[in-house]
Amino acid sequence: MTAPRVEVECACCGGTGLHQGRALCHACYQWHHENGTLHKYPQLHTWLETLARIADFAELRGRGLSVRRASAALGVTARSGQRYEQRLKARQAVTS
Template sequence: MRKPKAYVEVSCLCCGELGPHNGRGLRKTCYLRHFHAGTLDDFPPLGQTLTCLWRRENYAELRERNIPLREAAERLGVHQRTAERYEARLKAAA
């Protein structure tokens, strides 16, 4: 069975409303509207910045609750090595 896809909620760059991120900093409704209007290029791609940020924040929350590194990685759907990198960032920031 597949895990449900996690999504990041953003303040849309087009309308400013909160909603699930669909790409380029836009909610799904605005993304589709700009896609069909041919104006999607007005909003440059964000890359994987938001998803990665979301994972790091959730990783920090899990570790604060004393969830072991391996289990935190499994819950976020990342490799253990990625979780180790998140851990190193947390220690460096402290």
């Protein structure tokens, strides 16, 4: 299943469009890619934020909070909390 595309305010043109990467809309990303100027727009490392949230989630779960309550405390959906829980269990299975 593909992740839903998010609309962003483009860092280049200022318009609103579907996010392609580097805070650029699809058209601007393509233009900068073809013209070799993507380096002007650094990559967004949102996965680092996710890793930090998963660590916070693990701490909350360690304190005895349910998946739903830990998710609410982090401001994420219950489904995201379930995904974090699955990642933590998979990580434990590898280390066991």
